[in-house]
Amino acid sequence: MPRLKSATQSANVTIHDVAAHAGVGSMTVSRVINQNVRVSDALRAKVMASIKALNYSVNMAARSTRSGMGGVRIGILYSNPSSSYLNEVMLGGLEQSSRLGCQLILEKCGGLASQKAAVKRLLAGGIDGVILPPPLCDSQATVNMLSAAGIPVVALATAKPLAEVSAVRIDDFQGALKMTRYLIGLGHTKIGFIKGDPNHTPTQLRYEGFLAGISEANLTVNPAWIKDGLFTYRSGLEAGRELLELRKRPTAIFASNDDMAAAVVAVAHGLHIRIPHDLSVCGFDDTPIASTVWPELTTIHQPIVAMGRSSVSTIFEMIKTHKSAKMSKPIHHLMKFTLIERGSTGKAPYLASQPPSTGRVMPLT
């Protein structure tokens, strides 16, 4: 049975078809699609036209076969499958891996014992490098196991990168500082803060960023307005209640992540405190829950998709060096964060002379 070749079956069009159509050698086509400079403009134009006419696209599998990077397998070792992080990490990672023609292997693990087993599975599967999203990015034990096996590692979104381990991250300190300045700029002087899980590296840096913002404005922190949290919704519920039941309560609450900030919003509902008229609330990370609750949360957006992309190219780079038996130096990428302003923050209460506009009143009051 003859193979059909229509525009819709482009997957079967090869480099040789294009070469024949353009009347050149297949190497010229290869050079054009690889952006190689050493092709005359005349031939390049002809090839481009043929590629378009035949609707050609590169067969990644074949490319990576010959280029030596064939079947590069990159593991992503994650511990929390429903983390909103992972979603976007994969979005970016997949995009980059298909561009690079390499394979992404997801491996799940639970506790520390299970981490060990997961690393072994990864090793047995013949993995070439591993990406560690949070909170595993901070697991010294996992990093050590992988390093001992000679596997390159990239720590994703760790706040305190080790000098000897590659990392892709944002500056948590600066992020928290920016948010604090923003709240102060709205006229808030009584600002509460909910810390994250003490075992995760961003926790301390976000807190320090907050403190830095407070002190540069010559404000003081009321110790009663600093609460411990665990990055969970439930811990936010408790911290939020403690803060909002205070006789002298803050006019703004900066939670170390979005889950906890969403919980504070729920607590405020319960106490009939209007957001943002009576209270401003903000989070960190810009995970889906930030735009699920109402009002939506002002937060610090981490470019997770880009960070996923970057992790894959970084680990790929390291694998390449590693395979050529050279010493690979750790690579560090610092990405840019953005402050996203949404409905959960507004001017400090005593500055808002106007009665609240209907659009921003809590629907529950």
Place this chain on the structure above:
Amino acid sequence: MPRLKSATQSANVTIHDVAAHAGVGSMTVSRVINQNVRVSDALRAKVMASIKALNYSVNMAARSTRSGMGGVRIGILYSNPSSSYLNEVMLGGLEQSSRLGCQLILEKCGGLASQKAAVKRLLAGGIDGVILPPPLCDSQATVNMLSAAGIPVVALATAKPLAEVSAVRIDDFQGALKMTRYLIGLGHTKIGFIKGDPNHTPTQLRYEGFLAGISEANLTVNPAWIKDGLFTYRSGLEAGRELLELRKRPTAIFASNDDMAAAVVAVAHGLHIRIPHDLSVCGFDDTPIASTVWPELTTIHQPIVAMGRSSVSTIFEMIKTHKSAKMSKPIHHLMKFTLIERGSTGKAPYLASQPPSTGRVMPLT
């Protein structure tokens, strides 16, 4: 520079290395790793031992190159990147695609106009098949465009599969029926229901499943207890408030998805209604928010990871048939759902003779 071959550099071990080690031809190795039956037990054992000794693993890129299915490109056209659905779809889809040695291409689109553009991008990229997660799975326009271009399509998690389009889904009607029976089994007779977005196919079936459960128990539905929703948290906030401010309010509320159920929980907080002592709340889908809020939501779990896996194998199957120029018949997979019982539901109030135990009281009261 000589290539190192240690157990940790298994990616470079080829089928020929294994063959040499085992003292057989490389075809025998190929047959063993492909589970081909026609290999003598003696040789098979030798090969297995060598594979283990050399820590060999298949180079997927090379395999797919020769097997004709090389560079099969499967598109996933999604409209909501932060949907918790997509996360798990990718988890399963990626697992399967790396097993099959094919490529997953993510393509995002927004409104209907942008759907058209996204389909064009996919076509231009030389895609071989497309998976449509919700809500795009129900977009007749998109399905038509793809079909017209001769591209196989799989609709993922649609509630009303078209006979002529392949689909992987659960039975939304049965899911809602099971949940309704569960609530009735807890003694609830006054059950409220919040519908989903009228444009999504699961909306109607979940509602019908609920009605079926009510009527088979010879109960009646108070029309005031049926509210419209849009699957969003905010719509759940409004519907929840309307239901809970009723003079005669239901003792249980079944929301058509988890976002809306989470909102009902928040409303209950605000009205000092204890969950589950005074009110049971349940959702549908088992998305991350179901286990984020407190108390966690009783819900219907869709096996999304398995559905992602299944979508990829289904579309791969169709592409294979399609490439061999045969007519491909639509394939339909019905997956099993599970009722997950968590803290948000309990016995109907008048049956709970005991005062609420501390562990289940709302932390806000």
Place this chain on the structure above:
DNA sequence: CTGAAAGCGCTTACAG
């Protein structure tokens, strides 16, 4: 049941 040969679509390394 087993294996030597040819080929998948691309790129590397070598000649012009």
Place this chain on the structure above:
DNA sequence: CTGAAAGCGCTTACAG
């Protein structure tokens, strides 16, 4: 700047 040859790691198709 251009192209014919050889090869990537695997499988298909062909012989034994």
